[in-house]
Amino acid sequence: MATLRIAGGRVLHPDLSVTEGDVLVDDESGEIVAVGDTGDGDETLDAAGCLVMPGLVNAHCHAAMTLLRGYADDKPLETWLREDVWPVEAELTDDDIRAGTELALVELLKSGTTAFADMYFSMPEVAEAVADAGLRARLGHGVVGVGKDEDDARADHEESLAFAREYDGYADGRVQTMYTPHSLTTVDEALLREYVPAAREAGVPLHFHANETRDEVDPIVDERGERPLEYADDVGMLGESDFVAHGVHSDAAEIALIAERGTAVVHCPASNMKLASGAAPIPAYRREGVTVALGTDGAASNNDLDLFDEMRDAAMLGKHAANDASAVPAEAVVEMATAGGADALGFDAGRIAAGKKADLAVVDFEAAHLTPTHDAVSNLAYATRGSDVKHTVCDGDVLVRDREVLTLDEDAVRERATERARDLVARAE
Ligand SMILES: N[C@@H](CCSC[C@H]1O[C@@H](n2cnc3c(=O)[nH]cnc32)[C@H](O)[C@@H]1O)C(=O)O
Ligand SMILES: [Zn+2]
Numbered sequence: 001m002a003t004l005r006i007a008g009g010r011v012l013h014p015d016l017s018v019t020e021g022d023v024l025v026d027d028e029s030g031e032i033v034a035v036g037d038t039g040d041g042d043e044t045l046d047a048a049g050c051l052v053m054p055g056l057v058n059a060h061c062h063a064a065m066t067l068l069r070g071y072a073d074d075k076p077l078e079t080w081l082r083e084d085v086w087p088v089e090a091e092l093t094d095d096d097i098r099a100g101t102e103l104a105l106v107e108l109l110k111s112g113t114t115a116f117a118d119m120y121f122s123m124p125e126v127a128e129a130v131a132d133a134g135l136r137a138r139l140g141h142g143v144v145g146v147g148k149d150e151d152d153a154r155a156d157h158e159e160s161l162a163f164a165r166e167y168d169g170y171a172d173g174r175v176q177t178m179y180t181p182h183s184l185t186t187v188d189e190a191l192l193r194e195y196v197p198a199a200r201e202a203g204v205p206l207h208f209h210a211n212e213t214r215d216e217v218d219p220i221v222d223e224r225g226e227r228p229l230e231y232a233d234d235v236g237m238l239g240e241s242d243f244v245a246h247g248v249h250s251d252a253a254e255i256a257l258i259a260e261r262g263t264a265v266v267h268c269p270a271s272n273m274k275l276a277s278g279a280a281p282i283p284a285y286r287r288e289g290v291t292v293a294l295g296t297d298g299a300a301s302n303n304d305l306d307l308f309d310e311m312r313d314a315a316m317l318g319k320h321a322a323n324d325a326s327a328v329p330a331e332a333v334v335e336m337a338t339a340g341g342a343d344a345l346g347f348d349a350g351r352i353a354a355g356k357k358a359d360l361a362v363v364d365f366e367a368a369h370l371t372p373t374h375d376a377v378s379n380l381a382y383a384t385r386g387s388d389v390k391h392t393v394c395d396g397d398v399l400v401r402d403r404e405v406l407t408l409d410e411d412a413v414r415e416r417a418t419e420r421a422r423d424l425v426a427r428a429e
Contacts, residue, residue, distance in 0.1 A: 002027050002042045004396065006362060009047025010376065011035060012054070014339065014351040016331050018376045023052055025358035030172075030395035032358045045391055045398060049366040051376050053334075054350045055114025055359035055394060056307040057341025060207075060245040060266040060295025062120045062142075064092070064100030066107070067421040068300035077213050077275045085300065088428040089121070096420045097122035098129055103417040105133045106410050107305045110403065111386025112361030114394040117207060117243075117266075117295070117345055119180040123163045131171035133407045134399045136359065138345045140164060140180030140207055145188045153188060157181075157195040164204040174395060176204075176346065181237075183209040184228050185216050189235070196236050205241040205346065208232075211254070212246035213277045229254040238263045243344040245295060246271075247285070248278040255281065259288035264344035267336065269313040271297035279321030282314065282328050293344035294336045306386035311337050315381055330381035362391040 006023040013019065013035075024038035025031065065085075072084030097120065108116060115136040118126055123141045130137045141160040145153040164177040179199035181187040187208075199206060211217055211228055220228045229250060232238055240262035247265040250258070258265065267280050285292050294310045296302045311333040318328025342350025342359075349357035363384060365371075370379050370388065392400035399407055 003033065004043045004045060004393070004398070005038060005041030006045045006047050006052055006360065006391075006393065009050040009052045009362065011052045011352055012376065014353055016334060016377050018051065023352060023360065025360075025393065025396045027396035030358055030397075032352060032354055032356050034354055035352055045362070045393070045401070047362050047391070049364060050390055051363045051365050051380070052352065053112075053361050053363060053380065054338040054342070054352055055361050055392065056112050056337050057293060057345060057347070057350060058108060058113050058116035058296055058305065058307055059243065059293035059341045059344045060268055060297055061104070061116050061118050061305065062298035063104035063116070063118045063126065064097045064120055065298030065300045066103045066305070067096060067100040067417060067424060068298070069303050071300060071425060073274075073303075075275075076215075077277060078215055080275065080301070088424060091424055091427045092121060094122045094125050096424055098125040099413075099416045099420040101126050101129045102133070102408055102413045104299065104305055105129060105135065106405055106408055106413050109133065109135060109392050109400050109405050109408075110389060111306045111308065112363065112389035112392055113305070113307055114359035114361065114392060115342065115345060115347055115349060117178070119182070119207060124167070127167045127170050127175050130175055134174075134397055135394045136174045136347060136349070136357075138176045138178050138205075138207075139167065140178040142180050142182050144182045144186050145191065146186045153191055157191055161195065161198055161202060164199065165202050168204060172395075178205045178207045180206070181208050183212070183216065184220060184232060192235050192237070200236070200239070205243070206237055206239065207243050207245065208237065209246055210244040211249045212272075213275070214249055217249045227251060227254050229257055233257060233261065241346055243293065245297070246277070246280065248272055248280045250281060252284070255284050255288050255290065259285075259290045264291035264293055264340075266293045266295040266344060267314055268295045268297040268310075269317045270310060271301040273313065273317060274301050279317050282318050282332075283322060286332065291340055291343045292336050293341040294333070307337050308380070308384045308386050308388075311381050330375075330378045333381050334377050358393060358396040360393040361389050362393075363388050364390040
């Protein structure tokens with residue numbers, strides 16, 4: 001085996017304590033071998049002046065939406081999707097998705113993100129891009145029934161399942177898949193009842209948008225006389241390996257239900273604030289024992305993919321909504337962005353300990369805005385930016401060294417994305 005020693009820094013442990021020490025990883029198994037006084041490795045990655053932390057996990061994203069960054073802002077979800085986003089998305093080609101995804105991957109890697117969940121179209125392109133870039137992902141083809149006849153809607157579900165079956169375990173297992181009906185209001189009940197069991201049979205988890213806005217919750221309550229997550233449970237959509245995005249407007253009974261089922265929630269505070277969707281009851285989820293992860297959502301509703309921003313937003317929004325400065329503390333958001341995300345996505349990562357996946361971010365703490373370090377966890381939650389990440393390691397491989405992405409040509413990726421975005425928007429107009 002060939003080993004890599006991430007040397008000379010301080011290490012963030014699973015209990016969020018910090019000590020000086022090295023991390024030794026095996027680049028063949030892609031696992032952490034030892035932490036602390038590790039002895040030499042075949043290679044060394046310099047972490048002097050840095051904090052070595054678990055790679056961040058972006059648990060809800062639409063990566064190629066980077067092409068729509070800044071295209072339509074300042075509107076609520078329904079209007080934004082129907083008037084702006086869906087008409088442009090109808091014009092997306094495989095090459096567009098590839099270009100937009102690669103742009104996202106550069107941004108994710110440079111800001112220390114080693115794993116993400118993606119729900120979008122042309123997912124084989126996304127899987128290829130992830131395979132080449134070297135990070136980890138759980139991928140699903142998003143199914144939307146709105147504006148489609150039954151045959152087309154059925155074909156969308158079939159495509160989601162076919163992709164999930166074919167690509168699960170791709171890229172040496174770095175790519176895992178999922179079945180991703182878009183939401184409870186944009187996918188027809190009869191087809192859900194047919195395809196959810198098929199996804200169970202295929203052994204892939206479910207991921208969908210739920211309780212994001214009041215406008216989405218109210219019609220379900222009016223028509224069915226039950227809460228959205230009760231409906232989802234009745235269809236069998238709340239399994240232990242499943243995870244829902246947003247969960248903003250969940251009531252106490254829904255929170256208790258999701259806790260009992262073991263389904264995780266992905267909190268997307270920036271998207272929720274930008275689209276004025278509301279503030280998710282994160283303290284209540286955590287109190288009930290629900291696994292909470294963090295997601296950026298697409299770059300068109302954020303408008304970046306920096307999970308350090310997301311940590312700070314989660315803490316700030318949580319306090320603001322609860323009118324309580326102790327709500328959603330620094331430790332909670334760091335845990336959500338690392339171990340919580342890995343648990344939600346079903347990856348054995350998110351913690352620096354022997355036997356865990358060697359997915360790491362090395363954050364340069366020698367910066368004015370990170371001085372002094374009274375408390376490293378506080379710095380991570382409240383003062384660190386994605387651009388403070390110096391090296392990123394995934395599956396034991398160095399993907400970013402000294403702030404340079406080794407697996408993608410950043411300039412070429414930016415150029416391609418700029419061109420593709422310009423042509424895409426022109427076609428849609
Ligand atoms: N196959 C589907 C595509 C669904 S991908 C997932 C969808 O989620 C959309 N999306 C992005 N952000 C959000 C959000 O915050 N809430 C709901 N949908 C979103 C995104 O634009 C994309 O259309 C189709 O034929 O339309
Ligand atoms: Zn979304």
